[in-house]
Amino acid sequence: MYRVTIRFYEELNDFLPQQDRKRDIEVSFSGARSIKDFIESLGVPHVEVDLILVHGASVDFNYLVRDGDRISVYPVFELLPIGGITRLRPGPLRRTRFVLDVHLRKLARRLRLLGFDTDYGENRDDPELAEISARENRILLTRDRGLLKRKIVTRGLIIRNTDPEEQVIEVLQRLHLRDSIKPFTRCIACNGEIAAVDMGSETFTSLRDSIPPGVLAWCREYYVCTSCGKVYWKGRHYDRMCAMVEAFRKGETPPF
Numbered sequence: 164m165y166r167v168t169i170r171f172y173e174e175l176n177d178f179l180p181q182q183d184r185k186r187d188i189e190v191s192f193s194g195a196r197s198i199k200d201f202i203e204s205l206g207v208p209h210v211e212v213d214l215i216l217v218h219g220a221s222v223d224f225n226y227l228v229r230d231g232d233r234i235s236v237y238p239v240f241e242l243l244p245i246g247g248i249t250r251l252r253p254g255p256l257r258r259t260r261f262v263l264d265v266h267l268r269k270l271a272r273r274l275r276l277l278g279f280d281t282d283y284g285e286n287r288d289d290p291e292l293a294e295i296s297a298r299e300n301r302i303l304l305t306r307d308r309g310l311l312k313r314k315i316v317t318r319g320l321i322i323r324n325t326d327p328e329e330q331v332i333e334v335l336q337r338l339h340l341r342d343s344i345k346p347f348t349r350c351i352a353c354n355g356e357i358a359a360v361d362m363g364s365e366t367f368t369s370l371r372d373s374i375p376p377g378v379l380a381w382c383r384e385y386y387v388c389t390s391c392g393k394v395y396w397k398g399r400h401y402d403r404m405c406a407m408v409e410a411f412r413k414g415e416t417p418p419f
């Protein structure tokens with residue numbers, strides 16, 4: 164029989180029943196188990212965990228829980244003063260990249276608008292999403308806890324909000340990404356990178372037919388997706404999109 168005390172910090176508490184939040188929890192169980200399995204048995208996906216301390220010393224996911232252990236569990240991306248502790252992963256990704264679960268289409272479009280590399284496809288199943296996340300080191304965003312329990316997934320976040328605007332704010336806030344916003348640099352349709360196109364260039368000539376004559380009459384500045392060829396210009400919706408970007412920068416819901 165094992166008897167341990169465990170405490171979860173910050174947003175990891177969202178996974179626990181009300182009575183277990185933000186306090187020491189006493190748990191008894193029989194049979195040896197790894198700390199990864201133990202934590203997941205309490206409802207917290209391992210991908211959300213960045214640091215585990217047992218009696219104040221950091222351990223990895225394979226650590227076998229011992230009778231009398233006192234365990235503290237901290238979330239991914241939580242800003243902690245690092246001193247003599249080892250994190251479970253090699254620090255934040257140099258360049259934040261995402262892959263999104265199928266039900267997060269609106270969030271995907273908004274993250275692309277803000278310039279984040281966001282992989283999204285409508286017909287993917289769970290194994291495929293997990294595989295993309297592992298292979299390309301993309302943070303897997305989903306509302307499905309089960310998906311993040313897959314072993315090959317090491318980077319992921321459960322999205323708590325259901326409203327797409329709130330979801331954007333949640334992602335920016337939890338991953339500290341507000342300063343990394345680069346609006347209008349990615350194609351909202353396909354995630355390709357966007358480049359300015361000179362009106363005198365051959366590229367422009369080849370794209371001309373896809374631009375409405377009413378726009379050609381006044382617009383002198385065009386951009387093209389280097390991947391799917393979609394043409395962008397600062398049309399009627401541009402001001403609205405700028406207002407949306409500014410709201411997200413401030414951590415506010417857009418004003419419409």
Ligand SMILES: [Zn+2]
Pocket residue numbers: 350351352353354355388389390391392393
């Ligand atoms: Zn595109």
